[in-house]
Amino acid sequence: MINPKEVTHDPESGNYTFVMYYSGRDVSCTVKKEHNKLHVHIDNNLQAELEIKDDDTLVQISGDELPDSSIEFIKKSVLG
Numbered sequence: 582m583i584n585p586k587e588v589t590h591d592p593e594s595g596n597y598t599f600v601m602y603y604s605g606r607d608v609s610c611t612v613k614k615e616h617n618k619l620h621v622h623i624d625n626n627l628q629a630e631l632e633i634k635d636d637d638t639l640v641q642i643s644g645d646e647l648p649d650s651s652i653e654f655i656k657k658s659v660l661g
Contacts, residue, residue, distance in 0.1 A: 583614075587599055587600065588658050588659075594613070595613050595614050596610045596611055596612065596613050597611070597613075597614065597617060597658060597659045598610070598611050598612075599626060599658050600649065601623070601654050601655070601658070602654075603623060603651055608623055608624035609623075609624055610622070610623050610624075610655070610658075612655060612658070612659050613657060616632070617628070617632060617633040617634075618630060618631070618632055618653065619631040619632075619633065619639070621644070621647070621655060622652075623645075623647075627644070627645040627647075628643050628644045628645060629641055629643065629644030629645055629646075630643045630644050631648050631652065631655065633660070637660065639652050639653075639655070639656050
């Protein structure tokens with residue numbers, strides 16, 4: 582489980598910043614939330630777009646393919 586103190590949120594820009602474990606190492610992750618879309622940037626290397634469904638599930642709609650565990654971690658970090 583993620584510690585909420587480890588997630589930085591800038592309400593003005595809509596960005597969330599945190600560290601996540603991906604591909605065997607800790608990497609920085611920035612997520613910009615716009616309405617029902619999350620724009621994900623991992624380690625200045627990977628990009629993906631996730632859509633928030635009505636039942637609060639996330640579905641990847643474009644970008645580099647992310648494993649389900651990473652999508653779930655992003656969900657907990659951004660949506661709680």
